[in-house]
Amino acid sequence: MILHFAPQTCARVTLTALEESGAPFETRLIAFLAGEHHKPDFLAINPAGKVPALETVDGVIVQNVAILTYLAEKFPDAGLLPQRDDIAGRADVLAQLLRCSSDLHPLVTRFVMAPMISTEPGQAPQIRAAAREALCFQLGSVERLLARQEWLLPEGWSIIDAYVAWIWFRITGAGFDASAFPAIAAHYDEASARPSAQAVLAHEERAQQDLAARGLQFRPPPVAEA
Ligand SMILES: N[C@@H](CCC(=O)N[C@@H](CS)C(=O)NCC(=O)O)C(=O)O
Missing domain, CATH: 3.40.30.10 (Glutaredoxin)
Structure with missing residues (x-):
């Protein structure tokens, strides 16, 4: 490959x-x-x-x-992903993946790359602020989940954990305030420690x-x- x-x-x-x-x-x-x-x-x-x-x-x-x-x-x-034997269970895994790629990733891009997204000069701070607010909302449920369990899926580590870790890396690297998300921060450290x-x-x-x-x-x- x-x-x-x-x-x-x-x-x-x-x-x-x-x-x-x-x-x-x-x-x-x-x-x-x-x-x-x-x-x-x-x-x-x-x-x-x-x-x-x-x-x-x-x-x-x-x-x-x-x-x-x-x-x-x-x-x-x-x-990489749990092999669930029920349709709804497999749909749930797909939904978690899509949440990363379709819900969170576009917000990451807007937060990190605001100047490259705005068509109007001077719009970047507003784009970034709106992305921050949406990220805080979206990550709230991730934070609550990771406060209860070690990994995102109950079966244990999956590639979805690496996806969320990448999202966290990108936004915190661009100045996202991590203080309201201690469980995600701890999850990031744990995911990053894997070989x-x-x-x-x-x-x-x-x-x-x-x-x-x-x-x-x-x-x-x-x-x-x-
Ligand atoms: N939905 C795509 C998004 C891929 C994507 O946006 N990749 C970015 C890097 S994070 C890229 O290649 N950007 C270059 C561009 O859009 O010109 C996926 O999940 O693979």
Whole structure:
């Protein structure tokens, strides 16, 4: 398998799943600042110009949720997702994944990248403030759940924990006030201590060094608070 990725992006979740699977894989670094995600070579892999994209023996798979469910089914012993035997139970797992990709991820983008989203000059602080408020609301139920149980699903660790850890990493790295979410903060520490998470960080660090050597290290622009 070949994973097209960039450090610190949501491709981290797929990279974690690959590490957890124990299956052999390679990575291809996509340098956003060089516009590589919009170059023909990568668009031939993912016409949407986004990471992650995973080349597999079954073809190219894009979208985190699709890749994660593919890997969970392909490598059932890795325990990426619980194998529930009832329809409603499987729907619930899918809902938790989609919550990360469809509800939370767009808010992360608005919070972290507000200046790149606003079409009007000077709108970034308002976009960021609205994203913060929505994140606080959405993360409230995650906080209450993690105050009661160690991992997001009752069966134990799953790749959904790595997804929430990535979300937490992105927003706290961009100045999100963590003080009202101690259970999520503790969950982040625990998820980050897993060997797969450590391997992913080392992998990303090598990628960051590559990008730095090419003068292509991406730093989101700072935003004034609304
Ligand atoms: N829904 C997609 C989102 C993928 C996505 O937005 N990836 C970002 C990095 S976190 C990206 O490649 N952005 C580049 C762009 O949109 O131009 C998924 O879950 O895989």
